[in-house]
Amino acid sequence: MRGHDSLISMRRAGQxxxxxxxxxxxxxxxxxxxxxxxxxxxAGDAIELLDLRFLVGLQVSVSSGDERRARALFDRCKAAGAALVAANHVQPEVQPHLQAGWTDIWTREVAHG
Incomplete structure (x- = not known):
C-alpha cells in the first residue's frame, strides 16, 4: 500500500x-x-492483509479494474470503520459513458438519540 503514511500522520495530528x-x-x-x-x-497488495484503520469515520472512494478486488476492498473499508464507501469496478478498455462494471455505495448508519 502506498500513500497511507501521510494519511496516518494526518489522523494522528487530529486532521x-x-x-x-x-x-x-x-x-x-x-x-x-x-x-x-x-x-x-x-496495486499488487493482498487485500485481506491491509490495515485500513486510518479510514475510521472517513468518506472513501474505491476503484479497481478487477471486480473481485473492488468488492473485497469495499468490504474491507466498511469493516475498518469508514463512514461512507463508494466502490466500482472500472473497465479500462471501455469508454466512461459505456461502463457496465459493478458499483455500490454504502453509508454507515448513525444512531440518533
Missing part, C-alpha cells in the same frame, strides 16, 4: 481529508502536496 481515494492500480500518491483529497494505491 482528516475530505475524501480518500483508494485506487487498485499504480498511481501517484503525492496527494499531501496537492490538497485535501488523499490517494492510496493498493
Amino acid at each position: 482528516r481529508p475530505a475524501m480518500v481515494f483508494i485506487n487498485d492500480w499504480p498511481c501517484k500518491t503525492d496527494w499531501l502536496e496537492h490538497g485535501d483529497h488523499a490517494t492510496v494505491s493498493t
Whole structure:
C-alpha cells in the first residue's frame, strides 16, 4: 500500500481529508502536496492483509479494474470503520459513458438519540 503514511500522520495530528481515494492500480500518491483529497494505491497488495484503520469515520472512494478486488476492498473499508464507501469496478478498455462494471455505495448508519 502506498500513500497511507501521510494519511496516518494526518489522523494522528487530529486532521482528516475530505475524501480518500483508494485506487487498485499504480498511481501517484503525492496527494499531501496537492490538497485535501488523499490517494492510496493498493496495486499488487493482498487485500485481506491491509490495515485500513486510518479510514475510521472517513468518506472513501474505491476503484479497481478487477471486480473481485473492488468488492473485497469495499468490504474491507466498511469493516475498518469508514463512514461512507463508494466502490466500482472500472473497465479500462471501455469508454466512461459505456461502463457496465459493478458499483455500490454504502453509508454507515448513525444512531440518533
